[in-house]
Amino acid sequence: MDAARALAIVVVNYASAGLLAENLVATADAVPDARIVVVDNRSSxxxxxxxxxLCTAQGWHLVAMHDNAGFGGGVNAGAAAAFDELGATDILLLNPDARIDARSVALLADATADGMTVASPRVEDVAGRTWFAGMDVYLDDGSMGGPRRRDREPDARRLPWLSGACLWIPKDVWALVGGFHDAYFLYWEDVDISVRAARAGARLRVVDDALAVHDEGATHRSDAQRPEAKSELYYYYNIRNRLLFAALLLDPADARAWSRSAWRNAWQVLLRGGRRQFVRPLAPLRAAWRGVRDGRRLLAQAGSPTGPAV
Known part of the structure; x- marks a missing residue:
């Protein structure tokens, strides 16, 4: 990494101190020149x-939030500390349940050297399966697809986005987009900032030779839950925030199409938790109903003179 650049690794924590000790310590040891910023969204x-x-023992910079500001709000607080207090020129967002090695960080640094590229590594789960290698949201119906779908539907209207589980953002791009939109609280913030960055002239790049390992869902899964199980929080915000994204960033015709497909997309989100959960379906179905209801309210408000109430 160029000596004129300074990297800060920003991690937003919520009730995950054990994951920080397991993953962030390993990342910090691998990248000793990086400043480490931990944003603790208050839980207890x-x-x-x-x-x-942990931060005192490791020499990390702690941003202690008074409440739970969500992922976007937490990232914004961490970025402010990184850029304004620690003199960082670039930030690398990293989930508490993710880790990255020195070689991959160096590859991301090279990929973003122009100051106008936002980059993500390829991300694998703990079993070595690809979890993220680029993703698109499709404008006709709000569905998601990876690189293989691009080959099947080359003419489809789509918006590429990069995962916030491990995301490199230069300071110039951050200033250009004004940071994360904190109305999402959880999920879809990375889709939103990717699209806004691309529209502002930044480039989005997946660096395939760089690798991060992500234990998806470890921050929102109890010890008693199966690995594929998801929380009501996961379902609600994934379903609601698809429609919030449409309200904030899409034209009215596409937003209406997304509203029509809301239940179909909600069902796809629920299936991420496996079919066995439907033996006792109340919790996931309740989360889906609330997510569609509240998302459609935000879409309706987007047509008002003041826009969505977020």
Missing amino acids: AEERALVES
């Missing part, structure tokens, strides 16, 4: 004490 006094102790 006990968790705060654990995070404070």
